[in-house]
Amino acid sequence: MATLAQNAGMSNPLLGLDWVDHFSKLPDAYFSRVAPEPLSAPRMVHFNAPLAAQLGLPASSAGDADLLAMLSGNATRPDTTPIATVYAGHQFGTFVPQLGDGRAMLLGQVRNAGGELFEVQLKGAGHTPYSRFADGRAVLRSSIREYLCSEAMHALGIPTTRALSLSASPDPVRREEIEGAAIVCRIAPSFVRFGHFEFFYYQQRNEMLAPLADHLIRDHFPQFADFPNKYAAWLTEVVERTARLTAQWQNVGFCHGVMNTDNMSALGLTIDYGPFGFLDGFASGHICNHSDEAGRYAYEQQPRIGYWNSSKLLQATLPLLHEQPEQAVEIAQGILGRYPAAYADAVLGGWCAKLGFQEVREGDRDLVNLFLNILDRGSNDFTRCFRGLAQVSTTSDAAPAIRDEITDVAAFDAWLSSYRARLQAESTDDAARAVRMNRVNPKYVLRNHLLQAAIEQSEHGIDTEVDRLFQLLSRPFDEQPEFESYAAQPPEWARAISVSCSS
């Protein structure tokens, strides 16, 4: 049995932050007080210095032993107790009435010098009342995936939870095999999920919905506080954000893998990096999660699931919308009705930007679909092919280098002439267009095989590859010639990588 964490030394830089702790001041019904179970002999695998600076931590924090103690569950703040929150959720379409932070613990909420609010959470810090039969731990493998991907998504401009630190320990954790334990310190304005509202709604404790929504509105949607129906305004915003978030995932070829409603953020953030994957060869039906046999969360299903999940959030918040049930349903339907257009506008706008168009014109949707179909038929590399289009010339017939990687060359050549005509209709300033395109078509994404190499190295105690990927992916749109191989097509062995819910 692990010993419980000690109180942190007063020199700990985390203690110098401005802790406001709004969530833990809510009624106890929303959470349980918990104590981290320390990782033994922790080592700092990586520390996110830019994010630390944003929070207000001094630059010297990286090597601070007291800080590592708190981030690895070996110490807590002296004046307060971490909490684990309770939520429910629809998992693979089935309602599960009791979930909650089974391995995540909220250390509190800080306000930085700019007034921004951030919750600080440890994932993998041990048992909580919501652990059910599981061990409260996270393994190093999955923690590296979460740490690097959340930061990679942030650098891609996609709303997401973030990661401040990754600490690891030789403590054994049983999955399919014995693996090492790790803790990611996650940062987000709020970790509240759709499932938090579902928990109280399905327990018929409707009186618990408003204080939670009020908490979110006060901290994160103050612009709606004085609206006649502030809950409708907030929910409209969440539904539209969810639609836009899903569109951004599609545009960058990101598959989340487990879009259960307990993994959907009430702030429209990407949350829970489990069996996610970036598309290598484009396949519209790609299933990144080996455990998702029916393909419920396949790439092409994500927009539809975002809609379905939004409907579940609206169902759970009906009592907030109107005291008359029929009118509440009508308002909810109106809000849900915003999703399709919000998604369609965002995703088409995103595709058009990737093709270098400055505005969306009639016929662009067909041009996008034709290109995606060509990639789909040939399983051609999603990231490389979009990036390669920046080299298309409008003033000569020279083919872009990427043509060599396209399988259906005849279809591509035909498409290219329509594409050129469309580009010429706007401008022939190819250089300016290439700059624009390279800002939205990343050169580097966190492909599974890149992760695999970093994981294997860190499992042997060497963390240089984690750091290299962290640095590389913090500038995904920039050419980084020394890392050209990281933008290459995946090697043959990458096909055998299988990612499941095991984490």
Ligand SMILES: Nc1ncnc2c1ncn2[C@@H]1O[C@H](COP(=O)(O)OP(=O)(O)OP(=O)(O)O)[C@@H](O)[C@H]1O
């Ligand atoms: N090893 C574990 N120990 C305890 N609870 C766990 C463990 N793994 C998952 N759970 C719990 O099972 C539920 C579903 O897990 P899921 O994989 O979606 O979340 P997660 O990866 O733990 O965390 P998060 O959604 O916070 O990123 C959640 O309630 C989660 O806390």
Ligand SMILES: [Mg+2]
């Ligand atoms: Mg989860």
